[in-house]
Amino acid sequence: MDAFNGRIPAGIWGLSGALLVAALVLPFMLSPFQLRLAQQILLFGGMAVAWEMLGGFTNYWSFGHTAFFGLGAFGAGLLGQQLDPSLSVAVKLMIGMAFAIGLAFVAALAIAIPVLNLRGIYFAIAMLAFAEILAEITKTFDAFHGTSGFPLPALLVPGLTKVQLFYFLFLVLFLANIAVFVWLRRSRIGMGLTCIGQDEDTASMLGIPTERYKLIAFVLSAVLTAMGGVLYGYSLGFISTGSVFRIDISLNLILYTMLGGIGTVAGPIIGAALMIVLTQVVLGNLLDLHMMLTGAVLIAMVILAPKGLMGLARKVWDRRRGTAEGRP
Amino acid sequence: MNATLLLQTLVDGLILGGIFSLSAVGFSLIFGVLGVVNLAHGVFILAGAYLGLWLKGALGLDPLAAIPVVFLILAVIGGALQQTLVSAAIRRGSLMTSLLITFGASLILRDLLILAFGPDIQSLSSTWLLRTYHVGGVVIDGARATGLLASLVLLAVLAVALHAMKVGRAIRATAQQSFAAGLCGVDSNWIYMLTFGVSAGFAGASGIIIGMINPFSPFDDAYWTLNAFVTVVLGGIGSPVGALLGGLMLGEISTLSSQYIGPRFPNVFIFCALLLMLIVRPNGLLGNAYKASV
Numbered sequence: 270m271d272a273f274n275g276r277i278p279a280g281i282w283g284l285s286g287a288l289l290v291a292a293l294v295l296p297f298m299l300s301p302f303q304l305r306l307a308q309q310i311l312l313f314g315g316m317a318v319a320w321e322m323l324g325g326f327t328n329y330w331s332f333g334h335t336a337f338f339g340l341g342a343f344g345a346g347l348l349g350q351q352l353d354p355s356l357s358v359a360v361k362l363m364i365g366m367a368f369a370i371g372l373a374f375v376a377a378l379a380i381a382i383p384v385l386n387l388r389g390i391y392f393a394i395a396m397l398a399f400a401e402i403l404a405e406i407t408k409t410f411d412a413f414h415g416t417s418g419f420p421l422p423a424l425l426v427p428g429l430t431k432v433q434l435f436y437f438l439f440l441v442l443f444l445a446n447i448a449v450f451v452w453l454r455r456s457r458i459g460m461g462l463t464c465i466g467q468d469e470d471t472a473s474m475l476g477i478p479t480e481r482y483k484l485i486a487f488v489l490s491a492v493l494t495a496m497g498g499v500l501y502g503y504s505l506g507f508i509s510t511g512s513v514f515r516i517d518i519s520l521n522l523i524l525y526t527m528l529g530g531i532g533t534v535a536g537p538i539i540g541a542a543l544m545i546v547l548t549q550v551v552l553g554n555l556l557d558l559h560m561m562l563t564g565a566v567l568i569a570m571v572i573l574a575p576k577g578l579m580g581l582a583r584k585v586w587d588r589r590r591g592t593a594e595g596r597p
Numbered sequence: 598m599n600a601t602l603l604l605q606t607l608v609d610g611l612i613l614g615g616i617f618s619l620s621a622v623g624f625s626l627i628f629g630v631l632g633v634v635n636l637a638h639g640v641f642i643l644a645g646a647y648l649g650l651w652l653k654g655a656l657g658l659d660p661l662a663a664i665p666v667v668f669l670i671l672a673v674i675g676g677a678l679q680q681t682l683v684s685a686a687i688r689r690g691s692l693m694t695s696l697l698i699t700f701g702a703s704l705i706l707r708d709l710l711i712l713a714f715g716p717d718i719q720s721l722s723s724t725w726l727l728r729t730y731h732v733g734g735v736v737i738d739g740a741r742a743t744g745l746l747a748s749l750v751l752l753a754v755l756a757v758a759l760h761a762m763k764v765g766r767a768i769r770a771t772a773q774q775s776f777a778a779g780l781c782g783v784d785s786n787w788i789y790m791l792t793f794g795v796s797a798g799f800a801g802a803s804g805i806i807i808g809m810i811n812p813f814s815p816f817d818d819a820y821w822t823l824n825a826f827v828t829v830v831l832g833g834i835g836s837p838v839g840a841l842l843g844g845l846m847l848g849e850i851s852t853l854s855s856q857y858i859g860p861r862f863p864n865v866f867i868f869c870a871l872l873l874m875l876i877v878r879p880n881g882l883l884g885n886a887y888k889a890s891v
Contacts, residue, residue, distance in 0.1 A: 386876075571697050
């Protein structure tokens with residue numbers, strides 16, 4: 270295995286720079302529909318990277334990340350309604366964002382203490398239950414307006430259309446997700462998490478502070494997901510329990526990650542791009558078959574390429590290089 | 598507090614719980630023997646209900662009489678699913694990947710149900726129902742009582758099969774340690790397929806009973822899967838008795854909270870109970886029937 274914190278090759282820097290420039294130019298060239306697709310890829314691809322901070326290294330697969338997504342959207346939205354209406358929307362968004370970060374931080378800490386002691390499938394289902402509890406609470410108590418939904422003020426910036434504006438906001442969050450993930454993976458924590466993924470008992474026996482590392486990854490992942498929820502809420506302009514506490518969001522994050530390649534930066538993004546384009550463009554007219562296709566892709570990936578497209582590409586690449594150097 | 602109302606609520610909870618037990622026992626068996634959380638469980642249940650509907654329309658078969666037929670059809674589907682996809686996923690990946698496989702299968706099966714039967718809400722009715730009884734002010738609904746009775750009979754059959762029959766012993770042995778069971782001449786691959794098939798069959802049978810009591814639509818599958826999981830976590834893994842205990846607890850929590858706190862609250866209580874149990878005793882009150890508790 271390569272060194273955890275070796276130098277990032279120049280090729281990767283170059284490629285990332287080129288992609289970033291393309292991402293900055295794109296909103297002025299695409300049609301609104303295409304831009305909306307790009308928005309979704311940035312948002313959900315970025316959140317899949319956030320999901321990976323725990324699930325990518327270890328077997329702690331959260332099946333309820335939509336809990337934090339919804340928490341962010343509802344927290345920021347409901348706080349925004351309480352604020353002085355004369356405040357500008359941008360200020361409201363920032364206050365809401367800060368509030369959502371704090372809320373997700375506290376919620377993640379509170380839920381992590383019991384839930385991170387569970388392993389494997391039990392953790393997955395406990396997270397699912399946590400998401401369901403939050404969804405039910407927002408639906409049950411009228412104070413949260415979960416059933417009927419509530420509006421969020423429209424954020425406007427002169428010179429940019431709404432789609433372009435949120436494209437850039439999602440892009441910023443997307444880059445933040447990637448930066449945090451790369452930092453995490455190259456840090457001591459990332460190495461510790463990888464060890465936990467291989468054998469948690471041995472890791473803790475060798476003196477890795479497993480509880481602390483898991484907690485850090487979980488809280489980071491939760492906070493970044495909640496930030497995605499805030500932006501998503503503002504981009505929709507109207508949210509309800511059904512639009513942000515969605516079990517399919519949780520599952521899609523896993524699907525994107527699995528499809529692209531778990532444990533990599535590019536994997537979830539490629540996975541998100543592929544699935545979003547596939548379901549919304551290719552099958553745009555066959556709405557009934559969305560779910561069936563998602564299921565089929567999921568099954569095909571697990572059986573044919575358990576390490577995702579990145580794993581497949583790496584295998585092909587290694588084999589090629591191997592034969593070029595005269596190895597079988 | 599009104600005593601009759603309390604009694605009525607408790608009776609309703611028991612009846613509901615008996616039906617929950619049957620709906621969860623297949624899930625529990627797969628979890629106990631294969632270690633797989635079968636996210637397609639809810640679709641199996643709905644497939645049972647829809648097959649009952651179809652058999653009634655096409656052949657005029659009463660839903661209760663259709664139970665054996667539906668059981669067989671779903672057992673074949675379940676066994677085939679295990680042989681083709683689930684075993685491949687576990688071989689290539691880990692137990693976690695079986696979650697993804699069964700979830701993928703559930704998405705496909707649900708879309709097939711929608712394509713075949715439409716997305717509308719349906720219901721089943723049987724002519725073989727018991728009468729509705731009034732016992733000292735407590736009403737026992739005929740359809741529900743029939744469902745409870747059928748559930749208890751099926752659970753008893755499973756319990757006897759697991760404990761008294763040779764194949765049941767082989768299933769329990771495989772669940773304890775598949776390697777050692779293999780050394781003793783048990784074909785664990787066959788047992789895995791059989792367990793998955795039988796479990797799917799029980800899910801289908803419970804689907805018919807559920808369909809006689811509640812209206813159903815293809816979108817209910819996640820609800821039933823979660824219900825099964827809660828039942829297993831409350832009661833215990835891998836045994837009909839655990840499923841029965843968990844189902845009864847779930848039924849009582851559900852009816853008591855909706856009667857005394859508010860009709861919108863049961864789900865909050867159920868999920869809180871689930872989270873609490875996961876934290877305190879993740880393998881249920883009775884623990885894992887086959888393995889030492891974690």
